Amino acid sequence: MSIVAVMDLRLLSSFLAVVEEGHFARAAARLFLSPAAVTQHVRRLESDLGTRLLNRNPVSPTPAGERLAGHARTLLAAANAALDDVAEAARAPAAAERPLRVGIMGHGSAELTPASVNAFRRARPHVPVELRQLDFTEHVSALVEDRVDVAFVRPAPADERITADVLTTEQRIVAVPESSPLADARDTGALLADIADLPFFTVPGHTPRTFTDYLYFDCAARRRSPHVALTPQEVLTGVVTGRAAGSGLKSFARYYAWPGAVFVPVLDVPHESSYLAVRALDRNPEVRIFRALALALAREMGPRISA
Incomplete structure (x- = not known):
């Protein structure tokens, strides 16, 4: 059957x-x-x-x-x-298909991001898909201001206008230059106390507090570098030039394996999740289809991504 x-x-x-x-x-x-x-x-x-x-x-x-x-x-x-x-x-039979605008912060939800986009394209071949890279300040604003329809972000936006689903859950890491004493802990891992004096990069003042708490491991007093970054590429530029340190999820290392950058697991902080975020009241059926496909793939692929 x-x-x-x-x-x-x-x-x-x-x-x-x-x-x-x-x-x-x-x-x-x-x-x-x-x-x-x-x-x-x-x-x-x-x-x-x-x-x-x-x-x-x-x-x-x-x-x-x-x-x-x-x-x-x-x-x-x-x-x-x-x-x-x-x-x-x-x-509205004569209406042209509106593209589905997919926002991606950094590497999104690792391998799950392209898998979700490709699954939607196969399921809805007549619907155009536009991919839009989001910087750290657009954690909430891209959706609220109707610049994207769905967004791969981290952590969950603290905004009642947005609904977010967990896609992956991973260990946290810090990115440091090869010259850093902490680089020797790339295989064994480090503790939160070990990273207290790292010069984490700075983000603009209008970056959502939820994202900065995630970025600095919920510590407002974390040391800041003058190096300002809005994207992972800018973070790693600061790392490999010895001007700043960064933080992220474990899968970050697979997508940004830059020469001169070392990724160190942080052992004593909670694992963090990546999310698919949508507007809470959005009735667009394409958004609902994309969300359903992403969640189905997350159940299948999630454990492999976080391993």
Whole structure:
């Protein structure tokens, strides 16, 4: 049996409602169906997939059910977005396709960024995609000012106008020149106390506080270099010339392997995440489709990226 035949959206909707409600009757009431119909949908899905998806007493997902629930959310979100897109096309059949503007801060979410863009291009080949590089000051403003539609950023924007989903979670690193005494710790790692005197680069005053807290490991007193940087390339210019130190996620080292720069893991700080951010009230179906695809890929690729 093909996967398309198995993934009946009605069955998925009933299954996901039971998982989220933890009860067949409550799920039925939420869907305006009878409990018997919801039970039949779950049984059909289990039969089609050849595995038990729900424990019955009490109701809880099996390991297979947990996995399917994540896929179900993605598929249903994509389906709803597709219906919105068709409805929009019916209202304005002659309208030209608006490009989807994708903002990327630094290297975004590592390998997940190009994978998400390529997946969207395959799914929506008629929708133009514009990639826009964001600097450190545009952590929030690019979305709020409608210059991009989705944005790969870090950390999560502290702004109620923006919704952000975790894509990857990684160890933190600092970037120092080869001449730094800390460079010897590239394999063993360093502690927060070891980096206290590093001359971290400076960002403009209008950079969001959320980003500067991330950049300086939540320490306002962290030593600053006169070297001002807005992009990873400018950070590394300061690093290799001995004028500044930088910080980032572990995957930064894969994308910016500059001669003269050394990347040192910081062992005693929490891991940090990269995010896909969108406007909270954006009803654009293309944004919803891109978001659903990125989240599906994050579940598949995330552990490999953060390893």
